[in-house]
Amino acid sequence: MQQLIFVLDPMCSWCWGFEPIIKELKTLHAERFHFSLIMGGLRTKGDMPWTEESRNYLAKNWKAVTQATHQPFNFSILKRRDFQYDTYPASKAVISVRELWGEEASFQYFEMIQKAFYQKNQDITSIDILIKYIKEDKEKFITFYKSKRAEILMRHDFSKARSMGANAFPSVVKIDADGHMVCQKGYKTTDEILKF
Secondary structure: OEEEEEEEOOOOHHHHHHHHHHHHHHHHOOOOEEEEEEEOOOOOOOOOOOOHHHHHHHHHHHHHHHHHHOOOOOOHHHHOOOOOOOOHHHHHHHHHHHHHHOHHHHHHHHHHHHHHHHOOOOOOOOHHHHHHOOOOOHHHHHHHHOOHHHHHHHHHHHHHHHHOOOOOOOEEEEEOOOOOEEEEEOOOOHHHHHHO
């Protein structure tokens, strides 16, 4: 069976735009591919200062994603003055869910926190918000999330993404039955992904 590896970040707007494509691929091509999810690490050091300039940049980007993908955005979070655009906590939360409850649970959780951020404008840099979307054992999640293993796994994801050439998000890595790997960077349609 071929593999499709999605390299994403929960706070990447083009990854939010890509969400219907992931769903379509997983629904229509489950017999053809094994699907997995890797966190790419978009802005995990809080390296984007929350200024008027950066908020304008994000607004422009989000509008472009909406036009291209028709995914809905709520822009009200861009009016906040105290937000830190750090994708580290949400990335580690997705990896924690994947490790504790498996690949499918991580896809579901990823979509939930994307919606929380882009539609409900909830602060998914906050552990309190991230916990709200855990359907399983919340205490187990917190313990793992705070563990050294979660940190190691997250760094491993970031390294693996780079080693596969996935340094733009979303990226899709296809590995065929013979182990040949091809990486497609950036937003792609379902047809484009199936052709490569």
